[in-house]
Amino acid sequence: MTDVMMPRLSDTMEEGVVSRWLMKVGDRVHKGDVLAEIDTDKTTMDLEAYEEGVLEQLLVPEGETVKIGLRIAVIGDGSGTAAPAAEPGTAPAAEPRPSPAEAPGSLAPPAPAGPPPVPGAGVPRSGPESEPPERVLRSPLARRIAREHHLDLAAIKGTGPGGRIVRADVEDAVHAAEGTEGHPAEQPPSGAPAAAAASAPAAVTAPATAPMPAGGTDVELPLNANQRITAERLSESAAVPTFCLTAVVDADRLLAFRAEINQRLAGAGVKLSVTDLLVRASAVALRLHPEVNSSWGGNKIIRRGGVHVGIAVALETGLIVPVIRDADRKSVGQIAAEAKELATRAREGKLAPAEFKGGTFTISNLGMFGIDNFTAIINPPEAAILAVGSAVQEAVVRDGQLGTRSAIKLTMTVDHRVLNGASGAAFLRDLTSILEEPLRIVV
Amino acid sequence: MAEISYRQALHDTLRSEMQRDENVFLIGEEIGIFEGSYKITAGLLAEFGPMRVRDTPIAEEGFAGVAIGAAMLGLRPVVEFMTINFSLLALDQIVNHAAKIHAMFGGQSSIPMVIRTPGGGGQQLAATHSQNLEVWYAHVPGLKVVAPSNPADAKSLLTAAIRDDDPVLVLENLSLYNTKGEVPDGEQLAEIGTAAVPREGNDLTVITYSRGVRIALEVAAEFAKDGVSIEVVDLRSLRPLDRRTFCESVRKTSRAVVLEDDWLSYGIGAEVAASVQEGAFDYLDAPVRRVAAAEIPLPYSKPLELASLPDGAALSKVIREVLDATRFGR
Numbered sequence: 001m002t003d004v005m006m007p008r009l010s011d012t013m014e015e016g017v018v019s020r021w022l023m024k025v026g027d028r029v030h031k032g033d034v035l036a037e038i039d040t041d042k043t044t045m046d047l048e049a050y051e052e053g054v055l056e057q058l059l060v061p062e063g064e065t066v067k068i069g070l071r072i073a074v075i076g077d078g079s080g081t082a083a084p085a086a087e088p089g090t091a092p093a094a095e096p097r098p099s100p101a102e103a104p105g106s107l108a109p110p111a112p113a114g115p116p117p118v119p120g121a122g123v124p125r126s127g128p129e130s131e132p133p134e135r136v137l138r139s140p141l142a143r144r145i146a147r148e149h150h151l152d153l154a155a156i157k158g159t160g161p162g163g164r165i166v167r168a169d170v171e172d173a174v175h176a177a178e179g180t181e182g183h184p185a186e187q188p189p190s191g192a193p194a195a196a197a198a199s200a201p202a203a204v205t206a207p208a209t210a211p212m213p214a215g216g217t218d219v220e221l222p223l224n225a226n227q228r229i230t231a232e233r234l235s236e237s238a239a240v241p242t243f244c245l246t247a248v249v250d251a252d253r254l255l256a257f258r259a260e261i262n263q264r265l266a267g268a269g270v271k272l273s274v275t276d277l278l279v280r281a282s283a284v285a286l287r288l289h290p291e292v293n294s295s296w297g298g299n300k301i302i303r304r305g306g307v308h309v310g311i312a313v314a315l316e317t318g319l320i321v322p323v324i325r326d327a328d329r330k331s332v333g334q335i336a337a338e339a340k341e342l343a344t345r346a347r348e349g350k351l352a353p354a355e356f357k358g359g360t361f362t363i364s365n366l367g368m369f370g371i372d373n374f375t376a377i378i379n380p381p382e383a384a385i386l387a388v389g390s391a392v393q394e395a396v397v398r399d400g401q402l403g404t405r406s407a408i409k410l411t412m413t414v415d416h417r418v419l420n421g422a423s424g425a426a427f428l429r430d431l432t433s434i435l436e437e438p439l440r441i442v443v
Numbered sequence: 444m445a446e447i448s449y450r451q452a453l454h455d456t457l458r459s460e461m462q463r464d465e466n467v468f469l470i471g472e473e474i475g476i477f478e479g480s481y482k483i484t485a486g487l488l489a490e491f492g493p494m495r496v497r498d499t500p501i502a503e504e505g506f507a508g509v510a511i512g513a514a515m516l517g518l519r520p521v522v523e524f525m526t527i528n529f530s531l532l533a534l535d536q537i538v539n540h541a542a543k544i545h546a547m548f549g550g551q552s553s554i555p556m557v558i559r560t561p562g563g564g565g566q567q568l569a570a571t572h573s574q575n576l577e578v579w580y581a582h583v584p585g586l587k588v589v590a591p592s593n594p595a596d597a598k599s600l601l602t603a604a605i606r607d608d609d610p611v612l613v614l615e616n617l618s619l620y621n622t623k624g625e626v627p628d629g630e631q632l633a634e635i636g637t638a639a640v641p642r643e644g645n646d647l648t649v650i651t652y653s654r655g656v657r658i659a660l661e662v663a664a665e666f667a668k669d670g671v672s673i674e675v676v677d678l679r680s681l682r683p684l685d686r687r688t689f690c691e692s693v694r695k696t697s698r699a700v701v702l703e704d705d706w707l708s709y710g711i712g713a714e715v716a717a718s719v720q721e722g723a724f725d726y727l728d729a730p731v732r733r734v735a736a737a738e739i740p741l742p743y744s745k746p747l748e749l750a751s752l753p754d755g756a757a758l759s760k761v762i763r764e765v766l767d768a769t770r771f772g773r
Contacts, residue, residue, distance in 0.1 A: 142728065164768075167769065
């Protein structure tokens with residue numbers, strides 16, 4: 001078992017603040033892993049681990065000031081993880097260390113088998129008997145991506161100059177990890193279109209709501225990787241110049257069609273949602289309008305070779321957009337089965353990157369929450385996203401007679417760099433007419 | 444919009460600014476009767492007369508000082524140094540007076556003065572006449588330094604410089620004078636301190652200015668054939684430096700190469716690379732690389748001179764190295 005001490009990180013430092021723990025109790029620790037960020041009197045620095053093992057205890061909560069040389073965490077073989085962690089005030093109770101080598105200024109863990117420490121040796125960072133931490137060459141970008149995915153860089157083989165770990169190496173590792181069971185907490189790699197419509201947690205389940213914190217106190221909820229990436233991606237899409245187009249679909253026939261299919265094929269286990277029909281109808285319309293089935297490529301527009309429709313799914317921990325690939329070539333039944341399967345695995349955090357990457361168009365449906373209409377945020381680099389409201393009864397005049405109909409409002413947010421108003425409107429017109437003549441969805 | 448040369452754009456801008464504001468006058472060696480070493484001022488003496496197009500003796504420090512005095516009293520002088528190499532003789536006036544008077548006299552006086560001067564190598568003018576000394580001036584607070592890369596920017600940046608209330612150096616590159624480009628009609632006013640992105644891309648950013656922009660655009664077009672998407676940032680203004688634009692670009696591409704005509708050590712590229720490190724560290728997948736002139740006095744011999752200046756081949760080689768180091772395309 002090894003104690004991790006508040007290190008002396010500058011000549012004038014007397015105490016430091018544990019501003020952020022980057023690992024949690026139970027995590028596997030390798031040499032060189034960054035355990036925490038420490039605010040010194042001058043700057044914020046990374047606290048690296050010098051010992052292998054399992055992080056058993058965090059003795060100091062984030063934000064607590066600790067004198068150098070006091071214990072702030074414990075690394076062991078994993079047997080001690082059950083001990084209570086991070087109670088305020090724990091650190092001062094852990095009295096200053098008796099051994100000279102463990103005096104303030106030394107971050108060196110006591111070597112279990114080495115010779116006794118030299119008294120008074122002002123060891124900087126690492127004792128002579130301990131192995132110097134092995135230098136892992138890695139690009140700053142690789143380091144950032146690894147941090148986001150909680151990947152251990154020591155376990156990744158670098159292929160850059162001198163063995164430097166570059167972005168491609170980390171991305172390979174991320175894909176490998178997510179292909180197997182990997183890190184359940186992790187969500188899509190950065191750059192994946194995990195984050196779609198901010199206003200569009202759609203489909204399937206309502207987001208879980210947490211209880212109010214007790215006693216009127218505010219509670220801060222740290223972001224998970226998915227939420228952080230989602231936020232980054234949404235900020236990116238804020239730079240996209242967009243406009244919105246709204247069309248109203250007369251949904252009487254669509255809803256009747258859906259009810260009839262579900263009734264007739266109930267025995268065969270087929271159950272279609274409005275979203276399934278929308279996926280298929282959009283795919284058919286996208287085939288007619290390849291200019292909408294396009295991506296913004298920085299200095300060019302990429303007309304996409306396949307029609308891959310994403311469905312925004314709300315998770316308790318964020319948002320993800322699984323993609324129905326080649327939706328224009330699949331039957332509504334296939335789409336329904338696939339959408340169900342993808343949504344289930346999305347909620348379990350078990351989607352492979354290929355299942356939420358490479359979409360060409362996204363649908364976000366909040367109709368089931370009673371939202372009449374809304375605008376969604378584009379899932380870059382796609383050219384458009386469709387926001388779907390609920391079917392509402394509205395009054396309509398037909399042949400001079402007042403009647404009622406079910407109406408669904410579709411609002412399409414469009415990347416103006418890729419499409420102009422007329423081409424977006426033409427797509428929406430065709431999509432509307434397909435939905436209003438639902439047989440066209442299936443043939 | 445007409446396609447005109449860089450030279451013509453500078454000439455037209457001087458003329459229209461002199462027509463617009465009678466306080467604008469030109470001063471320098473051989474700019475009047477001889478109509479300028481590079482003929483930028485052709486016809487202006489005849490049109491505006493000797494009070495507004497002043498030929499001077501060979502005395503850089505003297506006429507730079509005259510211009511500063513005139514600017515303090517409300518005129519808007521445009522100084523022409525025959526080459527940036529001769530501006531060294533006026534260094535004290537430029538660095539110690541033009542740059543500092545506003546601050547040292549508590550803002551009582553501004554120096555709305557422009558210094559136009561060509562520089563750069565490649566013309567077989569030998570070591571003392573082929574220098575890129577832009578960093579010397581870009582280093583000095585109180586000066587603004589712009590380096591247009593194309594005729595449209597030559598017009599909009601020179602216009603902005605003449606109307607600026609602080610001293611602005613407009614650095615022209617000899618090799619650009621005959622290059623042509625579309626120049627919008629009517630008043631064009633660039634904002635000094637903003638970079639441009641003449642080509643967008645996703646895989647690597649080339650940050651450059653002046654002559655380097657032409658090289659970078661040609662190289663980027665070549666790489667595009669191999670599916671490599673290179674973004675080119677034209678700094679346009681070396682002081683103030685638009686760090687935000689190139690850092691944003693590097694955050695997008697994760698790879699950066701600086702192309703500069705000056706010497707490598709302590710050059711513009713050093714400043715840019717340091718700024719990228721500060722502004723986009725976590726986005727870099729490889730060190731920022733620099734492509735610059737050889738660190739020698741420029742040779743007179745044509746082949747040696749060309750070998751010592753950066754060109755498309757030198758830039759391409761470094762771009763390839765950066766792509767390889769980050770496993771691009773593999």
